[in-house]
Amino acid sequence: MANTAPRRLQSYVYGAWTAGQGEGQPLLDAATGEPVALIDSKGLDFAEVLDYGRSVAGPELRAMSFHERAGMLKALGIALMEKKEEFYAESFRTGATRADGWVDIEGGIGTMFAFASKGRRELPNTRVLTDGDVEPLSKDSSFSAQHIYTPLQGVAVHINAFNFPIWGMLEKISPTFLAGVPCIVKPASQTAYLTELMVRRIVETGLLPEGALQLISGSVGDLLDHVTGQDVVTFTGSAWTGQKLKAGRAIIANSVRFTMEADSLNASILGPDAAPGTPEFDLFVKEVAREMTVKAGQKCTAIRRVIAPRDHVGALIEALRDRLDKTALGLPGEEATRMGPLASLDQLKEVRERIQDLLADAEIVAGNPDDVRLSSGDPEKGAFLNPVLLYAQNPFAATKVHEVEAFGPVSTVLPYDSIEEAIELAKLGKGSLVSSIFTDDPKVAEEVVIGVAPLHGRVLIGNRRSAKTSTGHGSPLAGLVHGGPGRAGGGEEMGGMRGVKHYMQRTAVQGTPRLLSAVTGRWVEGADAGGEGEHPFRKSLAQLRIGDQLITAKRQITQEDVEHFARFTGDTFYAHMDEAAAKANPFFDDRVAHGYLIVSFAAGLFVEPNPGPVLANYGVDDLRFMTPVYFGDTLQVRLTCKEINPRDNAEHGEVRWDCQVTNQKGEVVAQYDVLTMVAKTWPMTETHATPQ
Numbered sequence: 001m002a003n004t005a006p007r008r009l010q011s012y013v014y015g016a017w018t019a020g021q022g023e024g025q026p027l028l029d030a031a032t033g034e035p036v037a038l039i040d041s042k043g044l045d046f047a048e049v050l051d052y053g054r055s056v057a058g059p060e061l062r063a064m065s066f067h068e069r070a071g072m073l074k075a076l077g078i079a080l081m082e083k084k085e086e087f088y089a090e091s092f093r094t095g096a097t098r099a100d101g102w103v104d105i106e107g108g109i110g111t112m113f114a115f116a117s118k119g120r121r122e123l124p125n126t127r128v129l130t131d132g133d134v135e136p137l138s139k140d141s142s143f144s145a146q147h148i149y150t151p152l153q154g155v156a157v158h159i160n161a162f163n164f165p166i167w168g169m170l171e172k173i174s175p176t177f178l179a180g181v182p183c184i185v186k187p188a189s190q191t192a193y194l195t196e197l198m199v200r201r202i203v204e205t206g207l208l209p210e211g212a213l214q215l216i217s218g219s220v221g222d223l224l225d226h227v228t229g230q231d232v233v234t235f236t237g238s239a240w241t242g243q244k245l246k247a248g249r250a251i252i253a254n255s256v257r258f259t260m261e262a263d264s265l266n267a268s269i270l271g272p273d274a275a276p277g278t279p280e281f282d283l284f285v286k287e288v289a290r291e292m293t294v295k296a297g298q299k300c301t302a303i304r305r306v307i308a309p310r311d312h313v314g315a316l317i318e319a320l321r322d323r324l325d326k327t328a329l330g331l332p333g334e335e336a337t338r339m340g341p342l343a344s345l346d347q348l349k350e351v352r353e354r355i356q357d358l359l360a361d362a363e364i365v366a367g368n369p370d371d372v373r374l375s376s377g378d379p380e381k382g383a384f385l386n387p388v389l390l391y392a393q394n395p396f397a398a399t400k401v402h403e404v405e406a407f408g409p410v411s412t413v414l415p416y417d418s419i420e421e422a423i424e425l426a427k428l429g430k431g432s433l434v435s436s437i438f439t440d441d442p443k444v445a446e447e448v449v450i451g452v453a454p455l456h457g458r459v460l461i462g463n464r465r466s467a468k469t470s471t472g473h474g475s476p477l478a479g480l481v482h483g484g485p486g487r488a489g490g491g492e493e494m495g496g497m498r499g500v501k502h503y504m505q506r507t508a509v510q511g512t513p514r515l516l517s518a519v520t521g522r523w524v525e526g527a528d529a530g531g532e533g534e535h536p537f538r539k540s541l542a543q544l545r546i547g548d549q550l551i552t553a554k555r556q557i558t559q560e561d562v563e564h565f566a567r568f569t570g571d572t573f574y575a576h577m578d579e580a581a582a583k584a585n586p587f588f589d590d591r592v593a594h595g596y597l598i599v600s601f602a603a604g605l606f607v608e609p610n611p612g613p614v615l616a617n618y619g620v621d622d623l624r625f626m627t628p629v630y631f632g633d634t635l636q637v638r639l640t641c642k643e644i645n646p647r648d649n650a651e652h653g654e655v656r657w658d659c660q661v662t663n664q665k666g667e668v669v670a671q672y673d674v675l676t677m678v679a680k681t682w683p684m685t686e687t688h689a690t691p692q
Contacts, residue, residue: 006035009196009217011044012203014052015210018044020218027193030095030341031331033381037193041218047226049184049214053155054230057182057211062151065127069178070119071648072207077112079205080198084109087166087198092333094165094191095341095383100295100332103475108167111494114478115174118496125645125653126521127180131506134516134524141526146516149504151180154230156503157223159245161236162188162343163298163407165195171478171494172234173213179503181232182209184223186216188237190344229254232503234493236261236300242489259502260489261482263405264300265429268473269422269448270308271439276315279464284308284438285316287462288411289323291474292387293339297409298347301434301474304405307395307425310415317391317413321366324387330376337375341383342408348383354406355388361398362390362412385409395425402428419444423451431486436460436473457484457492523547523642523658536639537608540682541646541653548641552605554664557593559631565597593629598670602661606639613682615652623672627663634664642673652677 008024010017024038061069080087084105091101123129131147138144156176160168165187173183187195199215202208216223227233227250235242239262245251246258268288274280291303308316332340342348355369366389372379373386387409392398395414416422426435426448435456437448440463449459458480460473476482481495493499509519513526523529529549536548566572574581575592582591599620608614629635638660646653655678661670 006037007193009037009039009193011041011217012199012213012215013044013049014214015056017200020044025189025218027190028344029093030343031092031377031382031384033345033378036093037196039189039192039218041216041221044216044221046216046221046223049216049223050155050226050231053182053184053211053214054153057209058153058155060209061177061180061182061212062127062153064180065125066119066123066129066178067125067645067648069180070116070123073112073116073119073174073177076202076205076207077109077116079207080109080112080201081106083201086201087194090194090197091166092340094162094194095296095332095343097332097337097340100340103295104164104167108164108170111167111171111478112174115178115500118479119178119500122497123178123500124521124643125647128520129501129504130520130522134513136525137510142512143510144513144516144524144526145508145510146520146524147506147508148520149501149506151504152230152232154228154232155182155184156232156234157184157186157220157227159186159220159233159235159237160188160195161300162190162347163295163300165191166198168236169195169198171476171482174478175494175499176232176503177208177212179500181503182212182214184214184216186220189218190347192217224248225250227251227254227256229256232257232259234259234261234491235489239263239487239489257502259483259491259493261300261433261484261491261493262487262489264431264433264484264488265304265402265405266301266432266434266473267305267307267426267429267452268303268436269426269438270306270312270316271437271441271444271448272309272419273441273444274438275312276319278440279467280438280440280462281312281316281319283462283464283467285319285323287436287438287473289320289327289387290472292324292389292409292411293327294474296339296342296385297387297411298343298407299474301476303411303436303473305401305425305429306411306413307416307422308413310417313391313413313415317365317389320389320413324366324389327387328375329372329384329386330374331382334376339387339409341377342385343383345383347407348385351385351406351408351410354404355390355410357400357404358390358406358410358412361400362392365389365391365413367409389413396421402430419447423448426452427455429455429487431455431484431488431490432457433482433484433488434458434460434473436462438462440464455485457481457488517546521546521643523640525658529640535608536641537606537614538612540613541644541655541678541680544641544644544655544678546641546644550606550637550639552637552639554634554636555601555605556634557597557601557629557631559591561601562591562593562597562631565594565600569594569596571596588628590630593631593633595625595670598625598629598635598661599623599672601635602637602659602670605635605637606659613679615677615679617674617676619675621656621673621675623670625670627667627669629663629669633669635661635669637661639674646680651681652679654678
C-alpha cells in the first residue's frame with residue numbers, strides 16, 4: 001500500500017462529525033507498521049452526548065413500530081452491502097485476510113439482515129410487545145393482567161473489542177435499534193478506523209433517525225459517570241477492564257444494566273470414540289487449526305484448550321503440527337496468505353508474554369513465537385506470529401492453562417483418561433462462551449453436553465453427519481445466545497428476540513380487559529367486541545378492527561359424523577369407535593368426537609365462502625381440546641379479531657383470530673388462534689387467485 005498521511009479520526013456526536021482537541025494517538029497498519037490514523041476524543045462533552053441520544057433519537061425510535069424498525073435495518077443492510085469492497089480494503093490494515101474480513105464485514109451485515117428478518121416474522125407490527133398469556137385476576141374476567149415489554153428511554157453504550165470492528169458493532173446495534181433504543185458506539189482504538197468508516201457510510205444513508213447512532217473515536221472519558229437506570233452498557237474486552245467499568249459509581253448507584261463479554265478459555269473435546277482414522281478425528285483437527293488461524297486466533301470464541309484422549313494425543317499433535325506448518329503467514333491482502341498478523345505490535349507483545357506464562361505448565365510442540373516465518377511481509381514491521389501449539393502433560397496439576405488466555409494463534413492440548421475427566425477439564429475454565437464435542441456416540445454427546453452446559457453459553461456437537469452444514473465451533477449466530485457465565489463475563493447477547501428484550505423493560509399491567517386491549521393493541525378475553533352485521537371475513541384491513549366478532553350458528557355432532565370422519569381420514573382410534581374401550585378410559589364417559597373433526601366443523605361454521613379480502617389461512621396456534629364432545633352435543637363458534645399486523649411493502653397483512661368453540665352447556669371444548677392473510681383493501685389493485 002502507498003504511504004499516505006494518517007487521517008484524524010472523528011467522533012459522530014450531537015449530529016456532527018467532531019475531531020478531538022488533543023494530538024491524537026497514532027494507529028498503525030498491523031502488517032506494515034505504517035501510520036493509518038490518529039485517534040482522540042479530548043474535548044467532547046459526554047453528558048451532552050448521552051442527552052442528545054435520549055432526547056433527540058429516543059422519541060423518534062420509540063414512535064416507530066417493530067416492523068418499521070425491522071425495515072430500517074433491512075434497508076441499512078442493503079446499503080452497507082453495496083459498500084462492502086470499501087470496507088474490505090480498509091480491513092486489510094487491521095491484519096485481516098479477505099476470509100477474515102468476510103466474517104467481520106459480511107458476517108456483521110448478515111447479522112443485521114437476520115435481526116431485520118426475525119423482527120418482521122416474530123414481532124407484531126406494534127410498539128408494545130406482550131409477554132406470555134393474559135393472567136385472569138377475577139372470576140368474571142373483569143380484572144386481568146398482562147406482561148408487556150416497552151423500550152427503555154435511555155441509550156445503549158456499546159464498548160467494543162478490537163478484533164471485530166464491524167461485526168462487533170452491528171451485532172449489538174441491530175437488536176438495540178429493533179428494540180427502539182438509540183446507541184453510542186465506542187470501538188477499541190487499534191482498529192477504530194474501520195468502525196469509523198462504516199459509521200460514516202451509515203450516517204450518509206440517512207436511514208436512521210438523527211442521533212440514533214453516535215460514535216466516540218477515542219476514550220469515553222467520564223461518559224459512564226452520567227448513565228442512568230434507563231441506559232444500558234455493554235462491554236467486550238478484558239475481564240479486568242470490564243470489572244472496573246462495571247464497578248463504576250453511576251452504574252452501581254443507578255442499577256444500570258451492564259452486559260460483559262470477557263476472557264474465555266474455550267475448550268473443544270475429542271470424544272473417546274473419535275480415534276485417528278475416523279471422520280470425527282479429521283474434523284476435529286480441521287476445526288482446531290481453523291480456530292487457531294482465522295483472525296490470527298483473535299476471536300473470543302477461539303479454541304484455547306484442546307481436550308483429547310491420552311491415547312490419541314500423539315496422533316493429534318502430529319496432525320495439527322502438519323496442518324499448522326502449511327499455514328502461510330503474510331500480508332493480509334496477498335492471495336496466497338492464509339493468516340495475517342495480529343492487530344498491533346502491542347498485541348504481539350501481549351501474546352508472547354502470555355505464551356511465556358503458559359510455559360509454566362506446558363511445552364511448545366509446534367511453532368516458535370520467536371522465529372517468524374513469512375510468505376510475504378517484514379517480520380520487523382508487522383505484528384506477525386506463527387501458530388503456537390502447546391502440550392500440558394498433567395492438566396489437573398496445571399493452573400496457567402486454565403487461567404491465562406493468549407489472545408492469538410495459540411492453543412494447548414490437554415490429555416484425559418475418561419470422559420468424566422474431559423468434562424472436569426472443560427469446567428476448569430470457570431465459564432466460557434463456547435465449548436464443543438466431536439463425537440458420533442449419542443451417549444458421549446449427552447454426557448458431555450449436560451456436563452459442560454452450565455458453564456458455557458453455547459455448546460457445539462460436531463460429527464460426520466453435520467460436517468457439510470455445521471457453522472463451526474467459533475461462529476456466533478444471530479439467533480443463538482452469545483455470552484457465557486463466570487470468567488466469560490456473565491453476559492448474553494443476540495439470541496434472536498432474547499437480545500432485543502435486553503433493551504426493553506418488562507412490566508406487569510393490571511386492569512380491565514378493555515383497557516389492557518387498548519394498551520397492547522391485542523384483544524383479550526373480556527374486552528369489548530362488536531362488528532355485528534357484516535361478516536368479519538368480508539372486511540379488508542382498512543375496515544377490520546380489533547374486537548370485531550362473529551357468533552356462528554350451531555351444529556349438532558352425530559354418531560354418523562364421527563364414523564364418517566374416521567373412515568374418511570383413517571383415524572379409527574378406539575376412543576372414537578369402541579364404546580367399551582372409550583368408557584374404560586378415565587378421561588371419557590363414552591365414545592368421543594375427533595379433535596380435528598371439531599376444528600373442521602368449526603371452520604365450516606365461521607368461514608365465509610365467497611371471494612373476499614381473506615386470502616389464505618396459514619396456520620393455527622395454541623390449539624387445545626378442553627372438554628370431550630359426545631354424540632348429540634351441539635357446537636358453536638365465537639371468532640374474534642385478536643391482532644392485526646399490516647405488512648410493509650405488500651398489499652396484505654396478517655390477522656390473528658381468537659377462536660373459541662363451545663358446547664350447548666357453554667363449556668369451552670376447543671380454543672385456538674386462527675392465522676390468516678387479509679388484503680389491505682378490497683377489491684385489491686391487482687388480480688389474485690382466490691386461495692382454496
